[in-house]
Amino acid sequence: MGTTLTLAASLGTDLLVAHVGDSRAYLMREGRLQRLTHDQTLAQGMVDAGLITAEKAAKHTLRHVLTGVLSANGKTVPLEVAWFKLVDGDQVLVCSDGLTEMVTEAAITDALNQPGPAADICQTLVDLALKAGGRDNVTVVLARYRITRIPASL
DSSP, X not given: OOBOEEEEEEETTEEEEEEESSOEEEEEETTXXXXXXXOOBHHHHHHHTTSSOHHHHTTOTTTTOBSOXXXXXXXXXXXXXXXXXXXXXXXXXXXXXXXXXXSOHHHHHHHHTSOSOHHHHHHHHHXXXXXXXXXXXXXXXXXXXXXXXXXXXX
């Protein structure tokens, strides 16, 4: 038994992302969506090895077989940690595979490009996943950043 974990923590313009499993973190900057995490699944391993394409991995039977999980069995966890710099207007999305299995990255991009409170965009994304069939739990957290410059004279 195990679980996945994707964590995003920001302090000022510093963003730390820690990841195990197949939940994801994305950065939306200037209208472009960038995945910050790497799925830890057998299907993704096949993509990395050049055996299948990313498009085939999205529907492959091994896409849910995790190669990294948090568990109580005492085994070493393949934790990925990365650091990023945030800029004004950035958005950070953390979500479960219940969203990414049901909603394309293009549709996620469209939703994140909409104005309004982060909570409303999260609800839109959850609704899209449920409308598409919602075969798994859908977890969505969104942070929208407004970073103001501090004058150098202060």
